[in-house]
Amino acid sequence: SGCDHALGSYYVASNQNVTYIASLFGFSDYRVLGKYNPGIPNLDFVAAGDRLNVPFPCQCIAPPSAPASTFLAAPIRYDVHTGDTYISIADQFNNLTTPAWLQATNTYPANNIPDVGSVNVTVNCSCGDPGISTAYGLFLTYPLRDRETLASVAANHSFSSPEQMDLLRKYNPGMDGVTGSGIVYIPAKDPNGSYLPLKSQGTGKKSSAGAIAGGVVAGVLALVLGVVLFLFYRRRKAKQDALLPSSEESTRLASAVSMQKVTPSSSQADGASPAAGITVDKSVEFSYEELFNATEGFNIIHKIGQGGFGAVYYAELRGEKAAIKKMDMQATQEFLAELKVLTHVHHLNLVRLIGYCTESSLFLVYEFIENGNLSQHLRGTGYEPLSWVERVQIALDSARGLEYIHEHTVPVYIHRDIKSANILIDKNTRAKVADFGLTKLTEVGGGTSLQTRVVGTFGYMPPEYARYGDVSPKVDVYAFGVVLYELISAKDAIVRSTESASDSKGLVYLFEEALNAPDPKEGLKRLIDPKLGDDYPIDAILKVSKTCSGLPSLRGWIG
Known part of the structure; x- marks a missing residue:
């Protein structure tokens, strides 16, 4: 949710003065900077090479190109002039931003910035972390220069x-020992010379970080549908288990495809006809020709979706409806991750892999789930509103797959990458978890978490993962809690203001705001x-919402 104040360390160049620097950050009077720079006795005499601390609000903002992706930054308005480029604008802010950041957070093409108007200059910032310390709530964004280190x-x-x-x-994970590049965050003193503590809303039960606790689905089940729904699920499970692919065939396919290197398939070469018919207990290695013909050359009329790693096409293959994900060869890691998971793991509430192909591009062929995804049902057009009972069933199905x-x-x-767009809905309004391209595996007993590069979708990431890359099943549990909030509200994980994208707020924050109101039920309503009308149990929603909010250390596993 951001914080009222953060500081940026501005490196003064030889052709700059304090009046000019203050104007860049929207200050008409440079003297307001004096209280943040006690080490500079006279702002009229600032030498080149000095560092000037500049205050700004630290907000949760989203780039236009990825409105669901948010980060903490100061959106500073810059009035453009004739000849300005993202490079020249970034140069004026002396490493507090970059041309890449400017292009990502503005709608103007890099080669077509107008002569008049404004651009948003984003300066990354920090508001602290209650999981590290509550003693510090004001931070300085410090771009490293030559020979500078964190120490x-x-x-x-x-x-x-x-x-x-x-x-x-x-x-500053990963920055210890880095020299001369990157940004570090240092606790800073306020104008009174004291370290500001982290605001109370960033700690404890009111944490705007909004850690999602486990056991939510069990609570929903007990509160809303009880034993009847559970027995219904068990009967369905017993009936459908026989349709799952065998573990023997999964092992065969996993060994047939190298998990280290993908090479074009030759198994269908020389015009050999594939085996007739797809059976549910077997994964198939398709030829490129068969996939090409089934989609009429990957014609746009067959295209049903577009994701971060490729396009998805509808086809009928050997009498079965299928969804074909076409991925670039550069997406080898994601292709192998998904192939490895879905050839080893089979469950009613996980999308089923039919087959794959490695000719020309990388292809994964799935069962076709004909009723779209949860995001479309909640916010799209052309879908019947989901009833409360249907929403609970979707939550239960999704949780079973994750469990x-x-x-x-x-x-x-x-x-x-658990999110509503990756939960598919079938014709019976039952849910299956899909898109395993970012899946990480960890050995049982190998520790509670591991560190890795941050991937996924902002708004669904727990703070400790988005900040440090700590990976554990709790990453999915947090995201699942956000999905529960979506089921209740039908809102996006990041709710954008109609007036300004910089006013975007996380759905977790909005629910915590409601729960902390004098009358939480009214806030939740x-x-x-x-679309639910009055067809919902407010006491159950209140209890579930409270269960979804807590500290990361209290966040459980789904089950």
């Missing part, structure tokens, strides 16, 4: 005791999907 910056800011350095390493990969497989799989 040298800490020493220059008198924040270099062993205990303080340990905190800095936690605030299976978290607790009943060896190794444990972590999806890392303002968030509940109007």
Whole structure:
């Protein structure tokens, strides 16, 4: 949700003065900067090479190109002039932003910035982390220059005791030892010379981070549908288990495709006709020709979706409806991750892999789920509104799929991109978890988490993962909690203001705001999907919403 104040360390160039620097950040009077720079006795005499601390609000914002992806930054308005480019604008802010950031957070093409108008200059910032310390709530964004390191910056800011350095390493993972490039965040003192503590809303039960606790689905089930729904699910499971692919065939396919290197398939070469008919207990290696013909050359009329790693096409293959994901060869890692998971893991609430192809491009062929995804049902057009009972069933189905990969497989799989768009809905309004391209596996007993590059969708990431890359099943549990909030409200994970994208707020924050209101039920009623009418149990929603909010350490596993 951001914070009222953060600071940026501006490196003064030889052709710049404080009046000019203040104007860049929207200050008409440069003297307001004096209280944030006690080490500079006279702002009229600032030398080139000095550092000037500049205050700004630190907000949760979303780039136009990815409105569901949010990050903390200061959106600073810059009035363009004739000849301005993203490179020249970034140069004026001296490493507090980059041309790439400017292009990502503005709608103008890089080669077509108008002579008049404005652009948003985004300066990354930090508001602290209650999981590290509640003693610090004001931070300085500091771009490293030649020969500067985290340790040298800490020493220059008198924040270099062993205990303080340990905190800095936690605030700046991966930056210890980096020299001369990148940004570090240093706790800063306010104009009174004191460290500001983290605001109370960032800690404890009111944490705007909004950690999602486990056991939610069990609570929903008990509160709303009880034993009847559970028995219904069990009967369906017993009836459909026989349709699942066999583990023997999964092992055969996994060994047939190298998990280290993908090479074009030759099994269908020389015009050999594929085996007739697709059976549900077998995955098939398709030829490129068969997929090409089934989609009429991957014609746009067959295209049913577009994701981060490729396009999806509808086809009928050997009498079965199928969805074909076409991926670039550069997406080998994601292709192998999904292939590895779906050839080892089979469950009613996980999308079924039919086959694959590695000719010309990378292809994964899935069962076709004909009723779209949860995001479309909640916010799209042309769909009947989901009833409360249907929403609970979807939550239960999704949780069962996640529970299976978290607790009943060896190794444990972590999806890392749970969101409403990746929950498919079939013709019976039952749910299946899909899109395993970002899945991470971890050995049982190998520790509670591991660190990796941050992937996924903003709005669904727990704070400790988005900030540090810590991966555990709790990453999926948090995201599942956001999906529960979506089921209740039909809102996006990131709710954008109609007036300004910079006013975007996370759905987790909105629910916590309602729960912390004097009358939580009234606050929740303002968030509940109007399409539900009065057909919902407010006491159950209140209890589920409370269960979805807590500390990361309290966040459980799904089950």
